[in-house]
Amino acid sequence: MTKSPKHACVIGWPIEHSRSPAIHGYWLARYGIDGTYTKRAVPPDTVETFFTSLASEGLSGCNVTIPFKETAFRLVDERDASATAVGAANTLWIEGGKLHASNTDTYGYMTYLGLEAEDWSRRDAPVSILGAGGAARAIIHGFLEAGVSEIRLFNRSAERAEVLAQAFGPRIKVMPWDQRSRASTEASVLVNTTSVGLKGAGSLDLDFTDFHPDCIVSDIVYAPLETGLIRDARRHGLRTVDGLGMLLHQAVPGFEKWFGVRPEVTDELYDRIAADIEGA
Numbered sequence: 255m256t257k258s259p260k261h262a263c264v265i266g267w268p269i270e271h272s273r274s275p276a277i278h279g280y281w282l283a284r285y286g287i288d289g290t291y292t293k294r295a296v297p298p299d300t301v302e303t304f305f306t307s308l309a310s311e312g313l314s315g316c317n318v319t320i321p322f323k324e325t326a327f328r329l330v331d332e333r334d335a336s337a338t339a340v341g342a343a344n345t346l347w348i349e350g351g352k353l354h355a356s357n358t359d360t361y362g363y364m365t366y367l368g369l370e371a372e373d374w375s376r377r378d379a380p381v382s383i384l385g386a387g388g389a390a391r392a393i394i395h396g397f398l399e400a401g402v403s404e405i406r407l408f409n410r411s412a413e414r415a416e417v418l419a420q421a422f423g424p425r426i427k428v429m430p431w432d433q434r435s436r437a438s439t440e441a442s443v444l445v446n447t448t449s450v451g452l453k454g455a456g457s458l459d460l461d462f463t464d465f466h467p468d469c470i471v472s473d474i475v476y477a478p479l480e481t482g483l484i485r486d487a488r489r490h491g492l493r494t495v496d497g498l499g500m501l502l503h504q505a506v507p508g509f510e511k512w513f514g515v516r517p518e519v520t521d522e523l524y525d526r527i528a529a530d531i532e533g534a
């Protein structure tokens with residue numbers, strides 16, 4: 255019996271910017287899978303219909319990007335722990351006739367951090383997180399699951415950080431934005447989850463002078479690949495973790511669900527997407 259082709263896609267509004275088709279297209283070719291991964295612009299007033307007709311349209315599932323991550327979370331039948339913690343979903347698949355959802359940003363971030371800086375948790379020290387949006391939620395959930403005892407949360411508007419502290423509990427300590435350097439000198443990891451640095455815009459103005467030499471500085475912004483934050487941290491001799499690896503690794507669980515193969519994030523894939531970003 256021949257297997258029928260499998261289909262998945264990414265939906266958003268707009269969707270042109272998405273790099274997901276390039277990532278999944280690379281894996282479909284590499285593993286010789288009979289399937290497609292496309293992008294679809296879905297007008298907001300039709301998104302509910304899209305989710306309810308996913309299976310009848312012949313799709314195994316989809317990725318969901320802005321502005322539909324919260325809507326997807328609300329409309330699915332089953333949610334995993336990460337989607338529940340974040341309150342938003344980026345990966346949907348059909349299983350046992352039901353629509354399931356995950357938020358794979360947690361997996362993507364923690365996996366790449368573990369690969370690039372295996373010893374990140376060696377010192378029992380706080381983790382510093384800048385920003386309090388959806389990406390911050392996914393990463394907070396990851397660090398809490400990994401067992402860190404304290405997360406220092408810095409956000410330009412403190413109220414938003416307080417909401418997260420309420421949601422995630424006493425291991426989250428909200429700190430004033432203007433103390434993001436001074437209160438991070440002992441941090442094991444400092445992560446930027448804000449949009450500052452995207453396309454070179456703005457600066458987080460961190461002073462790394464007194465940072466612990468083993469601190470790992472990571473940025474979820476991946477365009478440009480070397481953000482101002484990463485450049486400054488490198489100049490101070492600190493180890494850094496870029497945002498592209500998170501993007502690539504967050505795609506792994508979805509591909510496996512839809513196409514039945516757990517794909518590998520290869521250097522070739524990294525270089526290909528990096529070239530695309532640098533050339534954009």
Ligand code: ATR
Pocket residue numbers: 384385386387388389390409410411414447448449450456
């Ligand atoms: P996402 O869901 O992708 O994390 P978001 O919900 O729009 O995106 O959150 C963006 C984050 O970047 C917020 O923490 C935001 O801070 P505020 O809550 O104070 O708005 C932060 N951010 C955006 N521009 C910023 C800037 N110029 N300086 C500091 N923080 C900024």
